Amino acid sequence: MSTSSQRAGAAQADDLFCPASAIPQAMANHTNTYFGPGGILSKMESVADIYPVGQSLLRRGDRLNYYIALACVLLVAYFFRSKREKHVEAPFFKAGKLKWIFDAENQIRASYNKFYNKVYQIKATEGLQVLIPPSLVGELKGLPEDVLSAQEAVREALMSNYTKFSPGENSELLSALVRTKLTHNLARLVPQLKDELEYITATELSECKDWTPVKLQPFALRTIARLSGRAFVGPSLNRNEEWMQTSIKYAIDVFLSVVELQFFPTWMRSVAQHIVPHIRKTRRNVARARALLQPILEERVRDMDAPGFEAPDDLLQWVLGSLPEERRTDYQAQTELQLILSAASIHTTNSLLVDCFFDLAAETDVQEELRQEVLEVVADDDEWSKKDCIPRLKKLDSFIKEVQRTSGNITSFIRKVIKPITLSDGTYLPAGTKLLAPQTGISHDARYFPEPERFDALRFYRLRQQSDDDANRHQLTSLSDVNLNFGAGKHACPGRFFAGNEIKLVLAYFLLHYDMKLRDGQDRPRPVMMMMTKTPNPNVEIEFRRRSSVE
Ligand code: HEM
Structure with missing residues (x-):
């Protein structure tokens, strides 16, 4: 955290605020100019x-x-x-340009409340968008890619032809490895991630002996980059400052490339790609990352088939082990894959983590309740390595889910229609139609979330007590048609289990070791918004005080 006595390294991260807080979903949804306070274009x-x-x-x-x-x-x-x-027969919601630019969240809520269960359209600055109510998401989410495409929608929104932001033929492999290897190894990873957390806290957070104002964003971002990096590329490269900077900056530069390209009409972009500055920066990031990664990959490829080779336990190695022999030496593709993985995971997880810290600081009684749970589950240090340690933090799980409900994405479920679809309500969606779900409207719909404006940290914890089915249905990582913050169907976020684990680990650790509060006279920090981009305010400070004991 960047306190007045900030330690080495963290300050640089001040510049690493990414408005695309839910990459790739938000990067895809929100590829427009960002002028907000502390934002990049400002x-x-x-x-x-x-x-x-x-x-x-x-x-x-x-x-x-x-x-x-x-x-x-x-x-x-x-x-x-x-x-x-193409033409869709559905009512329009008139969102004035300025209102859309500065107040898209309320526009989406108002439009959702107006049309409720109906399909409707908004002429957004991002182009014509067709909004799908939760009652119809169910019939869409299972459609195959060649009918309704998530990848094409993301490719288009991120202008992958020019930015090269696409895992290409490795896309399925990447999702599968995150879904299987990474997720199945979560419990085993906890002690390693805790090591990283202790290291970064010791090196980048001031002592906070008494209440100390701390700018949360840089520290949280670097913490998440560090924790994720441990699982993705292993301990040595992960602690390399250049790798850390590059893996954080890549996503931001891709995002800014898209912003810059939007100034040019589509037919000019193949030329424009050679002059927009951030595309060049993106390519430099890839080259720098490759220079760092290639020697490690070469060594691993050389040793892999040797007897007694002890395979490192990280995603880099899992990818290598899954590739056919002739593709193992495609170092460019593997570098791009690692950067895309970082882009998809670091800023999204960081945003949710920062929002959690803001709500904890605002709700000191919730802090105490959650601290008691953590103390019960992690009675001593050995407990961290137990398989059920993180899953037992059920109140914490509920709290994070409530934070996501109240502060999550404005829209979600970005898709492009490839072959015409007729919905069960009769709406015809021609090829080329861009779809979104009005997530913020759904998240504040009293039919699904009673007293939706109330922040109720234990809302999902109580629901989980009702039955075994409910115990599964209301977890942070559970998907449903009324919670699309992690997407839906085949392309739903495969990294959500890892993200949930990371966030719980960090929060549990801080609950054990620190008290937190808002600065005097401060309200719960409001997000920074521009069009469909929403992100926790990167400039906010909250106060931390180290607890003398963990009792
Ligand atoms: C709080 C943190 C995160 C949020 C809110 C989030 C959100 C999302 C969303 C909304 C999507 C699109 C889903 C859809 O369109 O149906 C997505 C896709 C994806 N996410 Fe996450 N994500 C998070 C963390 C992570 C992490 C930690 C990883 C990797 C370890 C990850 C890897 C991916 C990948 C690979 C995809 C593409 C899946 C596909 O197209 O098949 N995400 N994420």
Whole structure:
């Protein structure tokens, strides 16, 4: 945490705030300009700062011609685009541009409350979006990729043709390894992750002997990067500062590349990709990451078939072991895969973790209740290595799920229709239609969540007591048509179990060792929002005080 007496390393992370807080879902949903306080584009002075071409044109005093040419280009682009747009017979919700840009969350809630169980449309700055109510998600989530595609929707939103953000032919492999190997090894990983947590706390957090204001974002981001890195690439590379920076920055640079490319009409982007600065930065990130990773991969490939080889226990090795021999030396693909994995996991997990800290700091009685549970489960240090340690933290699980309900995504379930679909309510969705679910509306629907405006940390804990089915149905990682924060169907987030474990480990550790509170006179920090992007405010400080004992 970046306190006044911040230790080495953490300060750099101040610049690593990523508005795409739920990558890839949010990166895909929210690929628009971000101007919010502390946000990335707020640091840029003007569009001309981003585009050297525009700058030199303006310098030549050619402004009028430039604007006329630009207007013509946009008009032509709009003309072709509107001709291509397919027609969906569903009511429109009129969201004014400004309202959409600065208040998309309330726009989505208002539209959801207006149309309730119906399909409706919004002409968003991101293009025409068709919003699907939870009652119809069920029939869509099981459709195959060649009918309704998650990958194509993400590829399109992240402009993968230019940003190269796509695991390509390794996509299935990556999801499968996260779903199986990583998830099955969660319990075994806990002591290793706890080591990392202790290391980063000792090196990057001030002592907090008395109440100490702490800017949460950099520390939380670096903590999650460190913990994830331990499982992804192993302990040595994980503690390499350059790797840490690169794996955090890659996602941000991809996001900014998309923002920059959006200034150009589609047909210009194949040229524009060569001039937008963040694409170049993205490629430099990949090159830097490859330089760090390749020697490790080469050594592993060389030794893998030797007798007595002890396979390292990390995702890098699991990927290597699953690839056919001829693809093991494709170091470029493996580097990209690792960076994409980091992009999909670090900022999403960090956002939820930071929101959890904010709610803990705001609700000191909840803090005490959860602390008691942690003390019961982790009576001594050996308990961390027990298989059921993390799953026994059921109140904590409920708390995190409630945080996700109240602070989670504005929209979710991003999909693109590939072959026409007729929904059971008769709505015809032609090929090319972009779908979303109005998650924030659903999360605040009293039919699904009684007293939805109340933060009720034990809401899901109580539901879990009702029956064995409910005990499974209301866990943080359980999917349902009214909770799409981790997506739905075949493409639902395979990393949610790992993310849940990481967050519980960090919170449990902090509950044991620290008291937390908001700064005097401060309310629960509000998120920073721009269009469908929502992220915890990166500039907020909360106060920490080390507990003298863990009793
Ligand atoms: C709180 C943290 C996280 C959130 C909120 C989150 C959310 C999501 C969402 C909404 C999707 C899209 C699902 C869909 O469209 O149906 C997704 C996909 C994905 N996530 Fe996560 N995620 C998180 C953490 C992680 C972690 C830690 C990993 C890796 C260890 C991960 C790996 C992936 C992958 C590989 C996909 C693509 C799955 C596919 O297309 O088949 N995520 N995530």
